[in-house]
Amino acid sequence: MLAQLFINGLVLGSIYALIGYGFGLVYWVNRTFHFGHAIVLMVAGYALYVLSSLLGWPPLLAIAGSAAVAAGIGATIEALLYRPLRQRNAPRMMYFLVAFGGLSVGSGVLQYIFGAEARFVQIANPTYMVGGLAIAANQIAMIVAAPLILLAMWLFFRTRMGIAARAVADNPERARTVGVNCDAAYFISIMIASAIAALPVYFLVTNRGTSPDAGILFMFYGVMAAFVGGIGSMPGIFLGGLLLGLSESLAIWKIPSGWQIAVAFGVLLLFILFRPTGIFGANTGSRRI
């Protein structure tokens, strides 16, 4: 029983970690509280639904397709919403406002097209028995893929583009003076963040279906992971996500499951109040405002 909860916690943690990773990437490189991540999650879910259930694409192709759609949405948000604000040095609150607006528009459009009921994606999901524990295929996918993605990102940050992104995250003006294309960095980071999110979306949509208002809650879990793990430290976000997922899952042992969000929020609040820089602390601390 406890082992089962542990596995569930790992899976949940991987989900939070990946969503949070994308959010944290944009927060770090683009210096933007990317509330629009909720829009990306929402649209990616519907893209997966359309590609696999309506068009009958095979699962891997459908996930890749939804990742591509997600990246496109992310790029659109950066181009239409964030970039104009950045160009005129808008106060931080404006980024929230346009993201809220975008969320409303996106949600309305999706609801108009698909209706308000949740849509479920039918992807073959066999369950395997491993030493007395039941584990589903999509759970295995999450636990395996998450560290792989982390590794891939670590490699990315060693490429030219990755180093450029780190430079922009550190100091955009200085990066620009040495010839780094900041705009490209902003777009690349938001597109990577959005594409990565397609994987947890796949899991969430096969388990709970997608609906027009699911985006914010999914995104919020990622936000929690990012703040617990520590902005500016990508591995930290990963650990933050795992910590949240495990504590939520293991808490079911003692607390009725409806209160899970309270447990996760409790962990978050502890970190925000007593260790705002997160588990791994930030080399970006005072840069926040």
Place this chain on the structure above:
Amino acid sequence: MSAYIATILVFVGIFAVLAWTYDLLLGAAGIFSVAHIAFYGIGAYCVALLMLEASFPFIPALLVGLILNGIIAAMLGYMTTRLVGDYLVVATLGLHYVVVDGILPNWQSLTGGFFGLFGIPQPGILGWQVRTPWEFAALTGIAAVLVGLLFFQLDRSRFGLALKAIRDDEISAAALGYPVAALKTAAFTISSSVVVVASAIYASFIGYIDPPTFDITLVILIIAMVVVGGSGTILGPLCGAIILVGLPDLIVFLSRSSTEAVGPLRQVFYGLALIGFALFRPSGIVPAKLPKWRITLADRN
């Protein structure tokens, strides 16, 4: 037929109160919280439970709810003082989910769980039984006027000016001796408790509340009203409420269109309005004016 117009007026009034109370936080004090709807919900459940289970009349239930919200907000006010900007958004967002997705649906013995509370009685105020939509519109109108006057006075008072000083430059305000933490907590408390006026009217007008009533998207609507209408005045958020709530309702009523397309189209409308104003006219339709004494000083030079 005309009852629908009355219903529109009631909702405009409810949302005006929500917008005014929110503007005190965001516009005057500069506190960007998204927990407003959580307090709206707590107030509604409080009033509804008192009226249903304890046979409280309307006004006493409203007052108790107001005090309860005030106490909770005062305790949580610590958050608004310790946390800045992004952290505050995250914390208040979490607060919203803990209340609306955690406490309200799961504390079934108190709140009726996912099924909510129904059969909330209509107000009886000193012998006046409020029954018809037009009577509710009258009640809402009176309440809105009172709340509007309250916030008008607050805005121009020394309290309001102190809040704006904190909003503009917290460190300087603290250096000048303003009790920043106390002032912010006070703003949070007043804002979150007066919300109960809106909660009470909604609860007894519709007669039914459940956790999904207090969805996070309502927060976006209220923020849109403040941004579109214009922060910092009384007329501004009222305009926002009229344009974003009254106008769509009126159009639906007049065109008698089918209701399926309405919900999503309204969301698109809110979203586009919010984006448009945020990008091109952040001050809103009714911009805040400089207080007279600042103009005089400029004239003198």
